[in-house]
Amino acid sequence: MLRTVTTAAVGLTLAAGCAPDSEAPVKVSVLSRSSNGQYVPTQVELTTIEDVVGLKGSVGDLQGGARIVIDANDPALQNATADTVAEVLLKNTGYDVKASYITQKDAKTGEDVLWPADFHSWNMVTSYYNLERANEYFRTVANVKGASFDPAPTLYYFPDFIQTQVSKEPARDNAIFYPVLQAFMVLPFDKIQRAPLPLNAAVMAHEYSHLVFNRLAYAGQNLPVSLSNWSSESPSQGANVLKSFDEGLADYHAYGATCRSVSGCDPRFMATSFDGGPYAGVTDARDLSRADRCMSALLWNRLQQQDVGTFSSDGAEYQVGTLIATALYQAGRSTGQEAQLQRDIVSAYYDTDPEKPGIYQYTQQVIGDQTLFSLAVPAAAIISHISDLELRKAVCNEFMDHLRIPREWLIGPSLCPASAAGGTTCPNIF
Ligand SMILES: [Zn+2]
Structure with missing residues (x-):
């Protein structure tokens, strides 16, 4: 069902006049597994978000449109150091994403809930929510101290990620933590027919x-x-x-x-x-x-x-x-x-x-x-x-x-x- 949406457009514009209040906690709807295992719209609270449109907060910062090329034969890469390698790999650093929402009143509480207005907004806000939950698991269950999570990693959303030794074409169907950039990558999907990986x-x-x-x-x-x-x-x-x-x-x-x-x-x-x-x-x-x-x-x-x-x-x-x-x-x-x-x-x-x-x-x-x-x-x-x-x-x-x-x-x-x-x-x- 989700595959019919095109994967090209990432920079979605926000309709004028409905810029939502960004500061945490923010009530949003995400796609999450229910008790019977199905992915359904679920009302949640984002507790770490600083900018709900640009999807940036203390657990991550979503960036769209990036281009990352790993070419093992590139002399610049061979000569790169820990300090310069990101510059060599990031051919385009991308830009802030823009999620768009429709504001709805919760029937029970009367509070505003942000409802993603298109597929990418669902996918992006759910990605952020899933980072927040993973962060919470490591802070509470695993007792990891907050300082270990600083600086907050970038999440490159649907980047062009090319490993020239593998293919000249951008990779698909993967979610990656790439330590060299201290960043996550959520790649466009191609053959995955069920829940996209960031969901x-x-x-x-x-x-x-x-x-x-x-x-x-x-x-x-x-x-x-x-x-x-x-x-x-x-x-x-x-x-x-x-x-x-x-x-x-x-x-x-x-x-x-x-x-x-x-x-x-x-x-x-x-x-x-x-x-x-x-x-x-x-x-x-x-x-x-x-x-x-x-x-x-x-x-x-x-x-x-x-x-x-x-x-x-x-x-x-x-x-x-x-x-x-x-x-x-x-x-x-x-x-x-x-x-x-x-x-x-x-x-x-x-x-x-x-x-x-x-x-x-x-x-x-x-x-x-x-x-x-x-x-x-x-x-x-x-x-x-x-x-x-x-x-x-x-x-x-x-x-x-x-x-x-x-x-x-x-x-x-x-x-x-x-x-x-x-x-x-x-x-x-x-
Ligand atoms: Zn792994």
Whole structure:
């Protein structure tokens, strides 16, 4: 239904005389999943918005009409530094979007509610709302401090995003957090026939999770030193492990965010966007509720022995990431401590306590030798941040079983208790 709208016009003008009051809180209607799982117009309150027409506030700033080109052969890009790379990539920085609304009186309260007047306005205001919800999840469930979210990221709405190594044509059908620009991109849709990705709150929470991982586990670096140093070497186990954890934790937090929605916890959150279309396989491949996923010898060897380009060429970081996410899902469910686990995981991203270093601190310890940064290292960072012993043991057992991390790598003071014996679901691969 939503696909019939053309994707070209972004800068929509506001009819004269109805410029709405912009200051938060603002009551608007967005497209959100109801308790029966359907996307329906839903009245919500935006609590962080500063400009409801330009869709700018403390959790993000929507910009339309941008053009971003990644050309690996561009000498300017090869010579770029962390400070200049954005200038090289952003061929057009875009402009403030303009959402248009019709003001309606709420039948019960008599208050003004802004009703988006066209498809892009629905899509844009819902994008902002979904950033706000993801931000709220990380502030409340994961206890992330407000300063970690500054400066507010830009969200490039329907940009031309071209990776010349992939295609000369702008990419479609994706939502991306792009750390180099410290920005989100919501690309135009083409083959996705169901809910566009920015309407899917869980997909936006997945992308928001990448922002949080960048701000903490990469200390907010737009070109993370650990990841870029390690990616320039071959093989690149450390880079492969970092990318796998970044993806797996993003899916686990996306799931966690669904538990705060009216439609409830949804381990198959891709379904409303991907089912019935050409990407339908993604829903099953990333379904967190499947308890029978196992690390294979092939995947383990690829993680250790491939360079990051080869490893990522078929999305192996998502395969390993799904093993991580399903292991965490099982541990959280079986102990009834999902929200506590989500909080503990994020507290493991950055921690200067030498007794229990964060993921960032571990990368700094072994920055000169990435063969030391195995799957067990970020796993250990997470485990040492779980204070409840039953939950800690459950995570240990799931990591030993489904990720096949050798038991002796994880047992130790402030790590796994000696009683953690792994599990019997997955076959030995060594
Ligand atoms: Zn991702």
